[in-house]
Amino acid sequence: MTGMNASRARQLADAMPGGRLLTSPAQVAAYESDGLSYRRFPPDAVAIPGNADEVVALVRLLRDLGIPYVARGAGTSLSGGAVAAQGGVVIHLSKLRQILEINPDEGYAVVETGVVLNHLDEALKPYGLYYPPDPSTGPVCTLGGNVACNAGGVHCFRYGVTCNYVLGAEVILMDGQVVRFGGPAGGRGGWSDDWKRLFVGSEGTLGIFTRFWLRLIPRPEKVWTFRATYADFQQASEAIRRLAIHPAFPAAIEFMDPPCVDMVENSPMRVGLPKGSFMILTEIDGPAELVDGRVEAVAQLLRECGSSDVTYGHEESMRMALWKARKAQGGLLGQISPDFVVQDAVIPKACLGEMLELIYQEAAAAGIAAVTIMHAGDGNLHPDFLFDARKAGELEKIEKIGKVLMRKVSEMGGTLSGEHGIGNDKAAYMAEHFGPLGQAMQLAIPQLFNPSHQLNPLKVFPERRFVS
Amino acid sequence: MMMDSGIATDGSRLFTRFFDAVDMIGSFPAAATLAEVNAIAAGHGLRFPLVIDLDRTLREHLAVAEYAPASARFGAYVDNLPGMNWLLPTGRRVRIGERVVKSTTGYDLFRFLLHSDGRYGQATDYVLRLRPVGGESFAVAFTGDAGALAAVRRRLMASSWNHWIDRIDQVSVAGSPPRIEAEVDCLAGEKPRFLAFFAAVAGESGTGMVEASGVASPGLPAFSIKSTPARVAELSAICAGRLGGQARALLLNGVVLVYPDNPPDAAFLADLGRSLEPLGGHLLGPSLPPRDPIPAEAIWAASLNHQWNAL
Secondary structure, X not given: OOOOOHHHHHHHHHHXXXXXEEOOHHHHHHHOOOOOOOOOOOOOEEEOOOOXXXXXHHHHHHXXXXXXXXXXXXXXXXXXXXXXXXXXXXXXXXXXXXXXXXXXXXXXXXXXXXXXXXXXXXXXXXXXXXXXXXXXXXXXXXXXXXXXXXXXXXXHHHHOOHHHOEEEEEEEOOOOOEEEEEOOOOOOOOOOOOOHHHHOOXXXXXXXXXXXXXXXXXXXXXXXXXXXXXXOHHHHHHHHHHHHOOOOOOOXXXXXXXXXXHHHHOOOOOOOOOOOXXXXXXXXEEOHHHHXXXXXXXXXXXXXXXXXXXXXXXXXXXXXHHHHXXXXXXXXXXXXXXXXXXXXXXXXXXXXXXHHHHHHHHHHXXXXXXXXXXXXXXXXXXXXXXXXXXXXXXXXXXXXXXXXXXXXXXXXXXXXOOOOOOOOOOHHHHHHHHHHHHHHHHHHHHHHHOOOOOEOOOOOOOOOOOOO | OOOOOOEOOOOOOOEOOOEEOOOOEEEEEOOOEHHHHXXXXXXXXXXXXXXXXXXXEHHHHHHHOOOOOOHHHHOOHHHOOOEEEEEOOOOOXXXXXXOOOOOOOOOOHHHHHOOOOOOOOEEXXXXXXXXXXXXXXXXXXXXXXXXXXXXXXXXXXXXXXXXXXXXXXXXXXXXXXOEEEEEEEEEOOOHXXXXXXXXXXXXXXXXXXXXXXXXXXXXXXXXXXXXXXXXXXXXXXXXXXXXXXXXXXXXXXXXXEEEOOOOOOHHHHXXXXXXXXXXXXXXXXXXXXXXXXXXXXXXXXXHHHHHHHOO
């Protein structure tokens, strides 16, 4: 350990016996970054508590020792949130991974913070129940991280994001006090104010989650997936507009721009999309008797907007084939580029054309490749920039593009993050987005729960620096 | 054509008056009635479905209920209002939340403040998420004994049909047998499919089922109860029996809207409130007696007021 003295290190090791304190550079290397992999912050140590009581003891010890710390699940976040930006200790919560209760009659589940999202989904299937938030990292990401970042996914156009499903949360505060906000009913319980609302989406800056009460809904009985391509943007834009206002309420409306389509088609993952086209993918779901009757109307809508290759189906193999290009693009970014950044912003849908123009213009000026996908139903845009951080000046170009785009997003009436969080990636843009009064109101919140910023410093707002 | 961002450019960042039919979103004064909101929305083929009383204002709705009957399909108010302009006690106004429906930018002051009952200021304008009008609306009523109605509730709760049903209420009226009402706003031509489903539910549950023409809203409730879905039918019966009048259990949301003939006594409310707390439930309404805050909460609330009132 480089950032703490031997006495402190020994006390931490005593609190985490059995090799559950990692300190060697090789051991902590995996915790240097999250999905924003070009920004690295090596922690001094990684602690792996076995249960909530050990987390409480650890938090109290870290408070007394004056060491900054950050909670972490699978580390799949894309905004530099679950990293030790000021050094200190990463508390890895992967051992808190029990599904404690599934209550079909009341429609809720109680889970520990380290439960993997897709493990919950598998456990719910036999009950015919569904927890809709579905970030693309579902096979590995944990519910604690999902709640901390208010994760979304492709189906939140109709079903909503994580905060729509958190009924209650158990939280360890900075002083080691364990509090429960809400519960199966999802209300305030004995509290006068709805404090859990502040903790959900707070990116681990106010307390450490240990368990959640999550709302469940019936699993859609049947799903139809549609894929269409368009030769020009106006056609694709019209398809998005008409799908979004259609009373059949698609569960998902996804968009890929021509550079993204071409990236897939130039790879071994090609699926036969016309190069240079815009791709729209949409899904409708519900009881078979209902959703089957809506299929032709959706297909017709896609055709009327100018697509001559509308493909659709409900069999699992067919649906997976239709999703393949969209699902493959994320992995391809990592295969064809040493580094990439997945931006995240939400804009009014009417501004999509203007925003795409700006993305292409900025990327071309910087000599950086860009591909764009979008959760188009709710205007959640993900421009992805491919670069090589080892090349002089490339990182600066990426950061300049990010700044230009985020300023434009705010001007358009959009927001800086729809589902990834702010982390340390976008903290610098918060002052401009909120304005002085809005930012001052925001900064009042960590003053209540984490006034010294010892927990997850330098995230969300750059002013949040821990001074021991 | 330039799109109206809906955000003031004078440095205040406040929401301006805007209507975006593409995003199905618009801002409205807190003092607007739901009839006024829906008259504007209807011009674009849209509606704001979370109506309890068309003639009452948005602010009045939010003071007494976190859910409306149509929350069965569309969720709570907090999931349908992404932002608002907020008046601090100091007289300064600030934008809270966003004009887009999805955000994880900063601390969620919007959800914290929306039903905070004047403790930190009040809303002057709301941004509302609107929904497309379906094309055909109708309602049905299930009648039967308590056991049969419980079977209807369980069947509706477990079926993905409920994603498409606007309202599923159990209505308890003092001195009358309870009934479950369901209301649908569907695509033209889909009504027979819904009726077939409802008939199957009635058959399986041993209840009667009739098409009900336009069930009148009794207006805004005196107060609302947040509990869990399986408990609200009983709670609504208790309230109607004890207080007279009627109570409507929003079965999917675990909410009861209470319309008493007689004002509830403090002991009844205190007992009811205590029974809800272990589940994370609560009571809401402007006429309810104030509660003593939990000591930790009193410190947090005082600190927030101190910080915000200094701005």
